[in-house]
Amino acid sequence: MSFAARAGALALFVLVPSLAEAQAGSPGGAVPVANLTARRQALIGKIKNGVAIIRGAEELANDPPNSKYPQATAFRQDNDFFYLTGLETPDAWLIVIAADSARGETHLFIPARNPQAERWTGPKVGPGPEAAAATGIPVTHIHPSDSVEVYLRNLLRANGGPDRSPTLWVRHTEWDTAPEFIQTAVLEQQRVGSRDLLPPLAALRLVKDEDEIRRLTRAAELSAQGHIAAMEFTKPGVWEYEIEAEAERTFRRLGAERLGYPSIVGSGINGTVLHYDQSRRQTQAGDLIVMDMAGEFGYYTADVTRTIPTSGKFTPRQAAIYNLVLGAQQAAMDAVRPGIMRRDLDVVARKYITDHQGDLCGAGGCNRYFIHGLTHWIGMDVHDVGEGPLVPGVAFTIEPGIYIPEEGFGVRIEDDILVTATGWVNLSKSAPRTVADIEKLMAAAKARK
Template sequence: MIRKLLVLALLLAPFSGAMERQNNADYRARRQKLAAELKGGVLVLFAPTEPSAGNATSGFRQDDNFYYLTGWSEPGAAIMIAAEVVAKDEHPARAYTEVLYLPAHNTVQEKWTGPKLGPENPQARDLTGFDRVELLDKMRDDIADLLQKDPRAPIYSDISTGDEVSPSADGLAWLKRANAFPVVRFADFKPIVSDQRRVKDAGEIELIRKGTNASIAGHLAAFKAIHPGVTEREIAALQMYEFGKRGCERPAYAPIVGSGYNGTVLHYSEDSGTLKDGDLVVMDVAGEYSMYASDITRTAPVNGHFTARQREIYEIVLGAQRAAIEAFVSGKSVLLGKTDDSLYKVAYDYINTHGKDLHGEPLGKYFIHGLGHYVGLEVHDPGSYATPLQPGMVFTIEPGVYIPEEKLGVRIEDIVYVDANGKLVDYTAALPHTVEEVEKAMKK
C-alpha cells in the first residue's frame, strides 16, 4: 500500500504543481453530496482555459467551484455529474455518474506551459479520483446520450441567464442551439454549492490554518520593519515574501498597507505612500495557501508608540472585537445584521457607546463596514449570512473605526472558526492584539 501511494505521488507531481491537495475521497464526497441536491439533474461545469503567453498577467488559477468539487488545478477540463435517479413516471432509472473530461494534448503549448495529464494515462483514475476520465471531445456524446434517455433532466451549471459569461457558457452553447433537445432546462448550481462550501471539512480547515500561519509570519516581520521613511509598498512586499517562502502561491487579495489618511480608506491598494512619524499604519495583508485564503489586518504606530488618542481608538476597536467574541453562541449567533443574535450589533453598540469624535459625536458612524465574512477558497467566501454560525464555519471578526478628519484608521481583523464542540477558535492568536503587545512586537 505504501509503495502504491509513493508511485501515485510521483506520477501526480508533474500535473499538480506545488500545491497541497486533499485526499480524492474528500472531493468525491462533495460531488456525491452535491448530486443529491440536483433533483435528478445533471451538473456540467467547465474549467477556465489557460491564457496565451501574450495575455497572461499572472499564473493560471483554477475556478473555485471547479476546484472544490475536483481538486483539479489544470486548465481546460470539464466535469459531468449525474445524480442517481430511481425510475418513476417518465423518468428512467439512472446510476450515479461522474466523469472528468480532459483536453487533448497540445504539444506546442505544453512546451511553454509544461506537461498535462491526459485520459490515456493508465493512472488517470487513481490520480484524479474520478470513476471515469475521458477526452473532452467525448463530452457532447455523453450529454446527448443522457438527454435522449431523459430529456426532462435539468442541466445545472454556473450560468443562469444568457448574459452571464463563464467557461461553461461557451462550452454549453452547442446544447442551447441543438434542435434535438428543445426542452432542455438550465439551472444555476451556484446557490447549492455556495451553501455546501459554507461549512468546511477538516482538510479545508487545515489548509486555511497553514495559510494563516504563513501570513502571521508576514505580519510579525512587518512589525519589525515599520519606521518613519519606509514606504507602504516595502511593507507589503516584505509580507508577501514571508508568506510566499512558507508555501503560499499568491496573495489572497491585493495587499492593503495604508498609513495616515490612507489608513481610513478601506480598499486603498496603491501602497504608494511613505510612513510618517506620528501616524498609524493599517496592514490588511494575507496569503493564499493551496487555493485557500487567509485574511488578517493589524494596525501599528509608525514610530513604535501609540499616542493617547490612538490608544483610545485602538482599545475601543479591540473592545468591540472582544465583546463580539464573548457574545458568540454556536448555532444561535449570526455574523451580520441588526438582530439581537447579531455579532455585528454587539460590536457596533460597543463602538457607539465608547468614545467620541472631535465634535463630541458617537463613533458608530465611523464603523463603516460589516463585522466579518466567510473565508475559504475565496477571501469573501459565499454563503448565506442569515444562517446561524455552526461548527466548521470559518470567518473573520474585524471591527474598525476610520476618522478621515483625524487621519486615524484602526482595524483589527482575526480569522476564527467554530470547532466540533461549538467553541470559537482564533487562528491568529499568535499575533499581537493589545496595545502593549503591538508595541513590544515592534521593538528592534
C-alpha cells in the same frame, strides 16, 4: 534537416511524465481522494436529480501582440472545479449526473496531452490513470475535453423526452460567457429550465472539511507571520511598498502560492481608504498604518488586518480609538457560537462601541466612522460563498474599523475565526493584537537593529 534539428523534432514528441506528482508536490499538497469523493457525493445529494455542468478555468491566452506571456504559476483553477476534483488542469469540464434512485456518477473531461505544447507550458495531466488516481473518478469516466459537447448532447437526448427531461444545473453567474453548446442545451431544456448551481455548491463550500481546515489554518498562520515580519520591519521613513514586500516575501517563503487579495498598506490618511492598494506613500513618525494582507495556501485564503504605529508607539488618542475597536472585536468573538447569524455579531460589535465610546467621537458617536460590515465568510474566495447560521466548520472574519479622515488615521483589526464543535478558534491569533503586544514586538525589533 540536420541531425540536431531532427533530434529536436523527435524530442517534441517524447512525452515526459505528467504533472500529477508535481501537483501533489505543491505546498498545499493533493486533496485526499476520499474528500473529493465525499464532496461530489454530497453535491449529488443536493441536486438530487439532473445534470450539473462545471467548467474549469481556461488556459491563459498567449496571443501577441497583447500577450500577457502566461506562466503556469499565473493560472488558477476555478474554485468549484478544484473543490470537486483537486485538479489544476486548464480547459477541463466536470459533468455530475444525479438521479433520485441511484448514487449518480461523475464524468471528467480534460485535454488530451499535447507533447508540442508541453514543451512550452510543461507536462499536464491527461485523460488516463493519473487523473483517475488523483480524483477518484473511474478511468472509464474520464474523457478528452473535446468530446464534452457530443457527450452532453447524447446524455440529454438519452434522458430527454416529453416526460422526463433532466434539469440542467449551471452557474448562472457565468452564463454570459458559457459556450454556445451549453446555452443551446439549456434552451432545449426549457420545459424544465436550468437551475443555478451556485446555491448547492455554496452550501457545501461553506462548511469546511478537515482538509480545507488544514489549508485555511495554514493560510492564516503564514499570514500572521507576514504581519509580524511587517511590524518588525516598520520604522518612520520606510515606504508603504517596502512594508508590503516584507509581508509578501514571508507569505511566499512559508508556502503561499499567491496572495489572497491585493495587499493594503495604508499609512496616515491612506489608512482611512478601505481598499487603498497603491502603497506609494513614505511613512512618517506619528502615523498609524492599516495593513490588510494575507496569503493563499493550497487554494484557501486568510484575510488579516493589523494596525500599527509607524514609530512603534501609539499616541494616547490613537490608543483610545484602537482599544475601542479591539474591544468591539473581542465582544463579537465572545458572542460566537453555533446557531447565531453573522449579522448578530455586527449588532454586538456596534453596541459595544456605543456603550464604550464615551466622548471619543463627539455627539455623533464612533459608529458613524465604522463604515463597513463586521464580517464575511472566508475560504477559497476571500469573500467566500454561502449563507446561513454559524455551524461547526464555517470560517469568517471579524473586522471592526473606525476611520477618521479629519484626523488622518484609521484603525481596523481583522482576524479569521473557525467555528468548531466546542466553540471557535482564532486562526490568525499569532499576530499581536493588543496595544501592549504590538509595542513590545516593535520595541524588541528596534533593539535588535
